Amino acid sequence: MRILVVGQGIAGVVLAWSLRRRGADVRVADADFPHRSSSIAAGIINPVTGKRYVKTWRYDDFFPVARSVYQTMQAEWGVHIWHDSTILRLLENPQERNDWSARMADPEYTTLLGERPDAGAWAGHLAPGLSIGEIRGAARVDFGVLLASFRKFAVSEGIFLSEKVHPEDAASLAGEYDCIVFCEGYRGVENPFFPGLPWQLSKGEALLLRLSNGPYPAEMLKKTMLLAPLGGDLYWAGASYNWTYEDNGPSEAEQGFLEERLRHFLRSPYEVVQRMGAVRPTVRDRRPFLGASPTQSNIFIFNGLGTKGALLAPYWAAHLADHLLAGTALDRAVDVRRV
Numbered sequence: 585m586r587i588l589v590v591g592q593g594i595a596g597v598v599l600a601w602s603l604r605r606r607g608a609d610v611r612v613a614d615a616d617f618p619h620r621s622s623s624i625a626a627g628i629i630n631p632v633t634g635k636r637y638v639k640t641w642r643y644d645d646f647f648p649v650a651r652s653v654y655q656t657m658q659a660e661w662g663v664h665i666w667h668d669s670t671i672l673r674l675l676e677n678p679q680e681r682n683d684w685s686a687r688m689a690d691p692e693y694t695t696l697l698g699e700r701p702d703a704g705a706w707a708g709h710l711a712p713g714l715s716i717g718e719i720r721g722a723a724r725v726d727f728g729v730l731l732a733s734f735r736k737f738a739v740s741e742g743i744f745l746s747e748k749v750h751p752e753d754a755a756s757l758a759g760e761y762d763c764i765v766f767c768e769g770y771r772g773v774e775n776p777f778f779p780g781l782p783w784q785l786s787k788g789e790a791l792l793l794r795l796s797n798g799p800y801p802a803e804m805l806k807k808t809m810l811l812a813p814l815g816g817d818l819y820w821a822g823a824s825y826n827w828t829y830e831d832n833g834p835s836e837a838e839q840g841f842l843e844e845r846l847r848h849f850l851r852s853p854y855e856v857v858q859r860m861g862a863v864r865p866t867v868r869d870r871r872p873f874l875g876a877s878p879t880q881s882n883i884f885i886f887n888g889l890g891t892k893g894a895l896l897a898p899y900w901a902a903h904l905a906d907h908l909l910a911g912t913a914l915d916r917a918v919d920v921r922r923v
Protein backbone atom coordinates (compact mmCIF):
# COMPACT_ATOMS: atom_id res chain seq x y z
CA MET A 585 0.00 0.00 0.00
CA ARG A 586 1.38 3.45 -0.98
CA ILE A 587 0.74 6.09 1.68
CA LEU A 588 1.60 9.80 1.93
CA VAL A 589 2.01 11.10 5.49
CA VAL A 590 1.70 14.91 5.65
CA GLY A 591 3.62 16.42 8.59
CA GLN A 592 6.80 15.28 10.27
CA GLY A 593 6.04 16.18 13.87
CA ILE A 594 5.79 13.41 16.47
CA ALA A 595 2.45 12.24 15.00
CA GLY A 596 3.76 11.93 11.43
CA VAL A 597 7.05 10.29 12.45
CA VAL A 598 5.54 7.63 14.69
CA LEU A 599 2.77 6.89 12.18
CA ALA A 600 5.19 6.65 9.22
CA TRP A 601 7.47 4.37 11.24
CA SER A 602 4.54 2.14 12.31
CA LEU A 603 3.26 1.88 8.72
CA ARG A 604 6.70 0.96 7.35
CA ARG A 605 7.11 -1.76 9.96
CA ARG A 606 3.84 -3.25 8.72
CA GLY A 607 5.15 -3.24 5.14
CA ALA A 608 3.60 -0.06 3.69
CA ASP A 609 5.38 2.04 1.06
CA VAL A 610 5.46 5.43 2.82
CA ARG A 611 6.40 8.99 1.80
CA VAL A 612 6.56 11.82 4.34
CA ALA A 613 6.10 15.48 3.40
CA ASP A 614 6.84 18.45 5.64
CA ALA A 615 6.95 22.18 4.94
CA ASP A 616 9.08 22.95 8.04
CA PHE A 617 6.73 25.61 9.32
CA PRO A 618 8.29 27.58 12.20
CA HIS A 619 7.30 27.09 15.87
CA ARG A 620 6.43 23.42 15.58
CA SER A 621 4.93 22.02 18.78
CA SER A 622 7.05 18.85 18.59
CA SER A 623 10.23 20.94 18.32
CA ILE A 624 9.77 22.81 21.58
CA ALA A 625 8.06 20.12 23.70
CA ALA A 626 10.09 18.47 26.45
CA GLY A 627 8.57 15.09 25.53
CA ILE A 628 7.70 14.31 29.12
CA ILE A 629 5.43 11.43 30.06
CA ASN A 630 3.92 12.12 33.46
CA PRO A 631 1.62 9.39 34.81
CA VAL A 632 -0.05 11.57 37.47
CA THR A 633 -1.03 15.14 36.65
CA GLY A 634 -3.08 18.11 37.73
CA LYS A 635 -3.89 19.69 41.07
CA ARG A 636 -5.81 16.59 42.14
CA TYR A 637 -2.99 14.21 41.15
CA VAL A 638 -5.05 12.09 38.78
CA LYS A 639 -3.67 9.19 36.76
CA THR A 640 -3.37 9.96 33.05
CA TRP A 641 -6.04 8.47 30.73
CA ARG A 642 -5.18 4.79 30.01
CA TYR A 643 -1.60 5.27 31.16
CA ASP A 644 -1.23 1.50 31.87
CA ASP A 645 -2.12 0.69 28.25
CA PHE A 646 -0.16 3.47 26.58
CA PHE A 647 3.09 3.55 28.58
CA PRO A 648 4.43 0.06 27.68
CA VAL A 649 3.69 0.68 23.99
CA ALA A 650 5.44 4.06 24.12
CA ARG A 651 8.52 2.61 25.82
CA SER A 652 8.73 -0.29 23.37
CA VAL A 653 8.31 1.93 20.25
CA TYR A 654 10.82 4.60 21.30
CA GLN A 655 13.35 2.02 22.49
CA THR A 656 13.05 0.13 19.20
CA MET A 657 13.56 3.38 17.27
CA GLN A 658 16.64 4.29 19.27
CA ALA A 659 18.14 0.84 18.70
CA GLU A 660 17.46 1.14 14.95
CA TRP A 661 19.01 4.58 14.65
CA GLY A 662 21.81 4.18 17.22
CA VAL A 663 20.70 7.20 19.29
CA HIS A 664 19.29 7.87 22.76
CA ILE A 665 15.60 8.86 22.72
CA TRP A 666 14.03 7.27 25.83
CA HIS A 667 15.00 8.46 29.34
CA ASP A 668 13.31 6.72 32.29
CA SER A 669 12.89 9.18 35.14
CA THR A 670 11.13 10.11 38.33
CA ILE A 671 9.53 13.49 38.95
CA LEU A 672 9.97 15.21 42.30
CA ARG A 673 6.64 16.90 43.10
CA LEU A 674 7.10 19.96 45.29
CA LEU A 675 4.34 20.34 47.90
CA GLU A 676 4.02 23.76 49.40
CA ASN A 677 1.06 23.97 51.77
CA PRO A 678 -0.98 21.69 54.08
CA GLN A 679 -3.75 21.27 51.49
CA GLU A 680 -1.28 20.01 48.87
CA ARG A 681 0.38 17.68 51.39
CA ASN A 682 -2.96 16.26 52.54
CA ASP A 683 -4.17 15.68 48.98
CA TRP A 684 -0.88 13.98 48.17
CA SER A 685 -1.09 11.67 51.21
CA ALA A 686 -4.69 10.78 50.38
CA ARG A 687 -3.77 9.93 46.80
CA MET A 688 -0.76 7.85 47.94
CA ALA A 689 -3.10 5.77 50.09
CA ASP A 690 -5.23 4.87 47.05
CA PRO A 691 -4.25 1.29 46.01
CA GLU A 692 -4.29 2.29 42.32
CA TYR A 693 -1.50 4.78 42.99
CA THR A 694 0.83 2.87 45.32
CA THR A 695 3.34 1.96 42.62
CA LEU A 696 3.32 5.48 41.16
CA LEU A 697 3.46 7.82 44.16
CA GLY A 698 5.80 8.14 47.11
CA GLU A 699 7.44 10.63 49.46
CA ARG A 700 11.03 11.69 49.98
CA PRO A 701 12.56 12.96 53.22
CA ASP A 702 14.39 15.68 51.28
CA ALA A 703 15.04 16.96 47.75
CA GLY A 704 18.39 15.13 47.41
CA ALA A 705 20.63 16.76 44.79
CA TRP A 706 18.01 19.50 44.25
CA ALA A 707 18.11 20.61 47.91
CA GLY A 708 20.62 23.44 47.51
CA HIS A 709 18.72 24.87 44.55
CA LEU A 710 15.23 25.19 46.07
CA ALA A 711 13.22 27.61 48.17
CA PRO A 712 12.93 26.50 51.84
CA GLY A 713 9.88 24.82 53.37
CA LEU A 714 8.86 22.52 50.51
CA SER A 715 7.89 18.88 51.05
CA ILE A 716 8.83 16.38 48.37
CA GLY A 717 6.52 13.87 46.72
CA GLU A 718 7.81 11.40 44.16
CA ILE A 719 6.13 10.35 40.89
CA ARG A 720 7.51 7.09 39.51
CA GLY A 721 6.97 5.66 36.03
CA ALA A 722 7.70 8.94 34.26
CA ALA A 723 9.95 9.36 31.24
CA ARG A 724 11.30 11.93 28.81
CA VAL A 725 11.27 11.26 25.08
CA ASP A 726 13.90 13.33 23.30
CA PHE A 727 11.77 14.70 20.46
CA GLY A 728 14.74 16.67 19.05
CA VAL A 729 16.84 13.53 18.56
CA LEU A 730 13.84 11.52 17.35
CA LEU A 731 12.75 14.06 14.72
CA ALA A 732 16.32 14.64 13.48
CA SER A 733 17.05 10.89 13.31
CA PHE A 734 13.89 10.16 11.36
CA ARG A 735 14.55 13.05 8.96
CA LYS A 736 18.08 11.75 8.31
CA PHE A 737 16.75 8.25 7.71
CA ALA A 738 13.88 9.43 5.47
CA VAL A 739 16.15 11.62 3.35
CA SER A 740 18.70 8.81 2.94
CA GLU A 741 15.90 6.41 1.87
CA GLY A 742 14.54 9.00 -0.59
CA ILE A 743 11.12 9.01 1.07
CA PHE A 744 11.13 12.60 2.40
CA LEU A 745 9.42 15.40 0.46
CA SER A 746 10.33 18.91 1.56
CA GLU A 747 7.08 20.63 0.63
CA LYS A 748 3.73 21.89 1.78
CA VAL A 749 0.88 19.64 0.73
CA HIS A 750 -2.03 21.96 -0.04
CA PRO A 751 -5.25 20.25 0.94
CA GLU A 752 -6.74 21.47 -2.37
CA ASP A 753 -4.11 19.33 -4.19
CA ALA A 754 -4.84 16.30 -2.05
CA ALA A 755 -7.69 15.09 -4.24
CA SER A 756 -5.37 14.83 -7.28
CA LEU A 757 -2.51 13.40 -5.16
CA ALA A 758 -4.91 10.76 -3.92
CA GLY A 759 -4.61 9.19 -7.40
CA GLU A 760 -0.87 8.70 -6.82
CA TYR A 761 -1.30 7.21 -3.35
CA ASP A 762 -3.70 4.66 -1.92
CA CYS A 763 -4.26 7.08 0.91
CA ILE A 764 -3.04 10.35 2.42
CA VAL A 765 -2.84 10.90 6.18
CA PHE A 766 -2.74 14.49 7.42
CA CYS A 767 -0.66 14.91 10.61
CA GLU A 768 -0.51 18.70 10.52
CA GLY A 769 -0.60 19.56 14.21
CA TYR A 770 -2.62 22.73 14.93
CA ARG A 771 -2.68 23.60 11.21
CA GLY A 772 -5.19 20.77 10.86
CA VAL A 773 -7.80 23.26 12.01
CA GLU A 774 -7.77 24.71 8.47
CA ASN A 775 -7.98 21.38 6.62
CA PRO A 776 -11.18 21.41 4.54
CA PHE A 777 -11.41 17.59 4.54
CA PHE A 778 -12.08 17.67 8.30
CA PRO A 779 -14.49 20.53 8.95
CA GLY A 780 -16.17 21.31 12.26
CA LEU A 781 -13.90 19.32 14.59
CA PRO A 782 -13.98 20.38 18.26
CA TRP A 783 -10.50 21.92 18.33
CA GLN A 784 -9.58 23.96 21.37
CA LEU A 785 -6.05 25.03 20.42
CA SER A 786 -3.74 26.14 23.22
CA LYS A 787 -0.51 27.99 22.89
CA GLY A 788 2.37 26.93 25.14
CA GLU A 789 5.64 28.65 25.95
CA ALA A 790 8.83 27.32 27.53
CA LEU A 791 12.41 28.25 28.36
CA LEU A 792 15.74 26.58 27.74
CA LEU A 793 17.95 27.35 30.76
CA ARG A 794 21.54 26.96 31.84
CA LEU A 795 21.71 26.55 35.63
CA SER A 796 24.63 27.84 37.67
CA ASN A 797 26.03 26.41 40.88
CA GLY A 798 26.17 22.69 40.05
CA PRO A 799 26.18 19.76 40.67
CA TYR A 800 23.15 19.43 38.40
CA PRO A 801 20.36 17.07 39.50
CA ALA A 802 19.19 14.43 37.03
CA GLU A 803 15.58 14.14 38.25
CA MET A 804 12.68 16.20 36.95
CA LEU A 805 11.07 18.72 39.24
CA LYS A 806 7.42 19.81 39.22
CA LYS A 807 5.64 22.64 40.95
CA THR A 808 3.48 25.08 38.99
CA MET A 809 5.83 24.34 36.10
CA LEU A 810 8.18 21.52 35.24
CA LEU A 811 11.97 21.58 35.10
CA ALA A 812 13.56 18.77 33.09
CA PRO A 813 17.29 18.04 32.88
CA LEU A 814 18.49 17.74 29.28
CA GLY A 815 22.12 16.88 30.08
CA GLY A 816 25.03 18.89 31.51
CA ASP A 817 23.78 22.18 32.95
CA LEU A 818 20.89 22.56 30.44
CA TYR A 819 17.26 22.42 31.60
CA TRP A 820 13.86 22.74 29.90
CA ALA A 821 11.33 24.78 31.92
CA GLY A 822 7.63 25.07 31.09
CA ALA A 823 4.98 25.32 30.14
CA SER A 824 2.29 27.98 29.94
CA TYR A 825 -1.25 27.48 28.57
CA ASN A 826 -3.13 30.11 26.63
CA TRP A 827 -6.33 29.75 24.68
CA THR A 828 -6.10 33.21 23.14
CA TYR A 829 -2.92 34.38 21.44
CA GLU A 830 -1.76 36.68 18.68
CA ASP A 831 0.98 34.57 17.11
CA ASN A 832 2.66 31.22 17.68
CA GLY A 833 6.11 32.34 18.89
CA PRO A 834 7.37 33.38 22.36
CA SER A 835 5.74 36.49 23.88
CA GLU A 836 7.11 38.95 26.40
CA ALA A 837 4.18 38.57 28.80
CA GLU A 838 4.21 34.75 28.98
CA GLN A 839 7.98 34.56 29.20
CA GLY A 840 7.90 36.96 32.15
CA PHE A 841 5.17 34.86 33.76
CA LEU A 842 7.25 31.67 33.34
CA GLU A 843 10.28 33.24 34.98
CA GLU A 844 8.16 34.55 37.85
CA ARG A 845 6.86 31.02 38.50
CA LEU A 846 10.36 29.61 38.26
CA ARG A 847 11.78 32.03 40.82
CA HIS A 848 8.98 31.04 43.20
CA PHE A 849 10.70 27.70 43.89
CA LEU A 850 14.17 27.82 42.25
CA ARG A 851 16.87 29.71 44.10
CA SER A 852 19.83 28.96 41.78
CA PRO A 853 20.91 31.59 39.29
CA TYR A 854 20.25 30.70 35.66
CA GLU A 855 20.78 32.03 32.15
CA VAL A 856 18.00 31.86 29.52
CA VAL A 857 19.49 30.17 26.46
CA GLN A 858 16.31 30.11 24.35
CA ARG A 859 12.71 31.34 24.56
CA MET A 860 10.13 29.12 22.82
CA GLY A 861 6.45 29.18 21.87
CA ALA A 862 4.15 26.96 19.80
CA VAL A 863 0.48 26.05 19.43
CA ARG A 864 -0.57 22.62 20.68
CA PRO A 865 -3.17 20.59 18.75
CA THR A 866 -5.55 20.38 21.71
CA VAL A 867 -9.15 19.17 21.50
CA ARG A 868 -12.21 19.96 23.64
CA ASP A 869 -12.76 16.33 24.76
CA ARG A 870 -8.96 15.73 25.05
CA ARG A 871 -9.01 12.76 22.70
CA PRO A 872 -7.02 12.41 19.46
CA PHE A 873 -8.59 12.43 15.99
CA LEU A 874 -8.12 9.29 13.86
CA GLY A 875 -9.91 8.21 10.71
CA ALA A 876 -11.20 9.06 7.25
CA SER A 877 -12.57 12.33 5.93
CA PRO A 878 -16.36 12.44 5.77
CA THR A 879 -16.05 13.71 2.17
CA GLN A 880 -13.18 11.62 0.74
CA SER A 881 -12.67 8.06 1.89
CA ASN A 882 -8.92 7.79 1.13
CA ILE A 883 -7.94 10.95 3.03
CA PHE A 884 -7.25 10.43 6.73
CA ILE A 885 -6.28 12.39 9.82
CA PHE A 886 -3.96 11.60 12.75
CA ASN A 887 -4.01 14.60 15.03
CA GLY A 888 -5.28 16.04 18.30
CA LEU A 889 -2.45 14.65 20.45
CA GLY A 890 -2.86 17.73 22.65
CA THR A 891 -0.53 18.02 25.62
CA LYS A 892 0.47 14.34 25.57
CA GLY A 893 2.01 13.58 22.18
CA ALA A 894 4.87 11.53 23.69
CA LEU A 895 2.56 9.09 25.47
CA LEU A 896 -0.29 8.93 22.95
CA ALA A 897 1.48 8.85 19.56
CA PRO A 898 2.86 5.26 19.64
CA TYR A 899 -0.34 3.52 20.76
CA TRP A 900 -2.68 5.43 18.44
CA ALA A 901 -0.28 5.34 15.47
CA ALA A 902 -0.27 1.53 15.73
CA HIS A 903 -4.06 1.58 16.03
CA LEU A 904 -4.43 3.71 12.86
CA ALA A 905 -1.81 1.69 10.98
CA ASP A 906 -3.77 -1.51 11.71
CA HIS A 907 -6.97 0.20 10.59
CA LEU A 908 -5.39 1.35 7.30
CA LEU A 909 -3.55 -1.86 6.45
CA ALA A 910 -5.69 -4.57 8.03
CA GLY A 911 -9.11 -2.94 8.20
CA THR A 912 -9.47 -3.23 11.99
CA ALA A 913 -12.15 -1.04 13.58
CA LEU A 914 -11.29 2.32 15.12
CA ASP A 915 -11.84 2.83 18.84
CA ARG A 916 -14.91 5.07 19.14
CA ALA A 917 -13.13 7.29 21.71
CA VAL A 918 -10.70 8.56 19.08
CA ASP A 919 -12.70 8.13 15.87
CA VAL A 920 -12.79 11.48 14.07
CA ARG A 921 -16.47 10.80 13.33
CA ARG A 922 -17.37 10.61 17.05
CA VAL A 923 -18.43 14.28 16.89
Ligand SMILES: Cc1cc2nc3c(=O)[nH]c(=O)nc-3n(C[C@H](O)[C@H](O)[C@H](O)COP(=O)(O)OP(=O)(O)OC[C@H]3O[C@@H](n4cnc5c(N)ncnc54)[C@H](O)[C@@H]3O)c2cc1C
Pocket residue numbers: 590591592593594595596613614615616617618620621622623624625626627628629747748749750751767768769770771787788789790822823824861862863864865887888889890891892893894895
Ligand atom coordinates in the same frame (compact mmCIF):
# COMPACT_ATOMS: atom_id res chain seq x y z
C1 LIG B 1 5.43 24.40 25.30
C2 LIG B 1 4.98 23.00 25.01
C3 LIG B 1 5.39 21.96 25.82
C4 LIG B 1 4.97 20.67 25.56
N1 LIG B 1 5.43 19.66 26.37
C5 LIG B 1 5.06 18.39 26.10
C6 LIG B 1 5.59 17.33 26.88
O1 LIG B 1 6.42 17.52 27.76
N2 LIG B 1 5.15 16.05 26.61
C7 LIG B 1 4.27 15.81 25.60
O2 LIG B 1 3.92 14.63 25.41
N3 LIG B 1 3.77 16.78 24.84
C8 LIG B 1 4.14 18.08 25.07
N4 LIG B 1 3.65 19.08 24.31
C9 LIG B 1 2.63 18.74 23.28
C10 LIG B 1 3.30 18.16 22.03
O3 LIG B 1 4.17 19.13 21.52
C11 LIG B 1 2.24 17.76 21.01
O4 LIG B 1 1.36 16.80 21.55
C12 LIG B 1 2.87 17.13 19.75
O5 LIG B 1 4.15 17.61 19.52
C13 LIG B 1 2.01 17.38 18.52
O6 LIG B 1 2.68 16.80 17.43
P1 LIG B 1 2.09 16.82 15.97
O7 LIG B 1 2.98 16.02 15.13
O8 LIG B 1 0.63 16.49 15.99
O9 LIG B 1 2.14 18.37 15.51
P2 LIG B 1 3.39 19.32 15.20
O10 LIG B 1 4.50 19.10 16.11
O11 LIG B 1 2.81 20.70 15.13
O12 LIG B 1 3.87 18.90 13.75
C14 LIG B 1 3.12 19.16 12.59
C15 LIG B 1 4.06 19.14 11.40
O13 LIG B 1 3.29 19.21 10.21
C16 LIG B 1 3.90 20.10 9.28
N5 LIG B 1 2.80 20.56 8.42
C17 LIG B 1 1.60 21.07 8.81
N6 LIG B 1 0.80 21.24 7.75
C18 LIG B 1 1.49 20.82 6.65
C19 LIG B 1 1.19 20.73 5.26
N7 LIG B 1 -0.03 21.08 4.77
N8 LIG B 1 2.14 20.27 4.39
C20 LIG B 1 3.36 19.90 4.87
N9 LIG B 1 3.71 19.96 6.19
C21 LIG B 1 2.78 20.40 7.07
C22 LIG B 1 4.54 21.16 10.16
O14 LIG B 1 5.62 21.81 9.47
C23 LIG B 1 5.02 20.33 11.35
O15 LIG B 1 6.33 19.85 11.15
C24 LIG B 1 4.07 20.40 24.49
C25 LIG B 1 3.68 21.44 23.66
C26 LIG B 1 4.12 22.74 23.90
C27 LIG B 1 3.69 23.85 22.98
